[in-house]
Amino acid sequence: MQTPSLPDSPSAERPVVLVVDDAPSSLGMLCDTLEASGYTVLVAADGEAALQRLELVVPDAILLDGLMPGLSGFETCRRIKANPAWAHIPVLFMTGLSETTHVVEGFECGGVDYVVKPIRAQEVLARLHTHARNARITRMARDAVDVAGMGVVFVDTRGRIAWRSPQAALWLHALEEPVAPGLLPASLEAALVPGAAIAVGTATGMRLSVRNLGAAALGETMLLFAIQRDGPAARLADAALTPRETEVLSWLAKGKTNRDIGEILGTSPRTVNKHLEHIFEKLGVETRAAAAALASGM
Numbered sequence: 001m002q003t004p005s006l007p008d009s010p011s012a013e014r015p016v017v018l019v020v021d022d023a024p025s026s027l028g029m030l031c032d033t034l035e036a037s038g039y040t041v042l043v044a045a046d047g048e049a050a051l052q053r054l055e056l057v058v059p060d061a062i063l064l065d066g067l068m069p070g071l072s073g074f075e076t077c078r079r080i081k082a083n084p085a086w087a088h089i090p091v092l093f094m095t096g097l098s099e100t101t102h103v104v105e106g107f108e109c110g111g112v113d114y115v116v117k118p119i120r121a122q123e124v125l126a127r128l129h130t131h132a133r134n135a136r137i138t139r140m141a142r143d144a145v146d147v148a149g150m151g152v153v154f155v156d157t158r159g160r161i162a163w164r165s166p167q168a169a170l171w172l173h174a175l176e177e178p179v180a181p182g183l184l185p186a187s188l189e190a191a192l193v194p195g196a197a198i199a200v201g202t203a204t205g206m207r208l209s210v211r212n213l214g215a216a217a218l219g220e221t222m223l224l225f226a227i228q229r230d231g232p233a234a235r236l237a238d239a240a241l242t243p244r245e246t247e248v249l250s251w252l253a254k255g256k257t258n259r260d261i262g263e264i265l266g267t268s269p270r271t272v273n274k275h276l277e278h279i280f281e282k283l284g285v286e287t288r289a290a291a292a293a294l295a296s297g298m
Helices: 024-036 047-056 073-082 100-108 121-147 166-175 186-192 232-239 243-253 258-265 269-283 288-296
Strands: 016-020 040-044 061-064 091-095 113-116 150-155 161-164 197-201 207-215 221-227
Touching (some): 016 024, 016 047, 024 121, 040 047, 073 091, 073 100, 091 100, 091 121, 113 121, 150 166, 186 197, 186 207, 186 221, 243 258, 243 288
Parallel strands (some): 016 040, 061 091, 091 113
Antiparallel strands (some): 197 207, 207 221
C-alpha cells in the first residue's frame, strides 16, 4: 500500500500526533510508521497524562486507546471536546473493544473514527491523513468566521451543542447561565425556531444578536452570533454599502457637492448621483441631509 503524503500544510513544520495508550511499547511499529511518514509523535500513557500534554502543545490529531486504567479513553475524549481550545482536534480511537455499544460510545463522546486492535499501521496512517486534513480545513473556516467578528454554534436535534467556534464559546460563557455541559443555554432556545432572530444580554452588559440560519449537515441547526449594534453605525453596517458608495457618503457628510465628490474620486457628477440614489435606497432615506446625518453619527 502506498504511504499517504503528509497533510497539506502552509508551513514546513511536521504535523504532530499524540498517541495515548497504557502500553505504548506495543505500538512501536505504528509510531515508527508515523515518524517515517513525517509526523512528530508524542506519547502519553494514560488520560491524565494526555490532558497534561495538551496544556503544552496542541497536536494535529490524537490516537486514543478506549480502555485504560484511571481515566478511560472515552472520558478523556469528552474532556478534550469540552475545551474550546482542543475541541477541533480529531480523535481516532484504537482499542480492542469491538462491541457495538463501545463503538457507539466512541462516536458519541466526540471521536471521528474507531480502529479495532490489532492495529494495521498503514490503515491508521491513511485514516489519520484524511481526518487531520479535514480538521485543518474546518479550523480555517472557523477562524475566518471569528476574524469577521462573528461566532457560530451548531446545535443537534436534541438541543446539544455539536460544535462552536472559539468566539462563540467565549460569548456563551459570558451568559453565565447554569446549564448542563454541552447544552444550549435556556435564554437561546428561542433561537432554535426556524428563521428566528433574538437578542440576549451578557454579564458584562454586552448584547448579542443570535440568528437562526437554518439546517446544516446531519440535521443540525446553525446559529450565527454577533455583537448587537445600535444607532447609526448599525444602520450603516446593515446597509452593506459598496466601498465606492462608502467613499461617496463620507464626502457627502463633509458637505461636498456632487461636482466636488466627482473631482475627488475622478468620476462624473452624474455617476456620483447614481451612487447617491443607491445609498439613499439602502439607508432608507430620501434626502442628502438625512444620509449625511447618519454618516456623521457613526
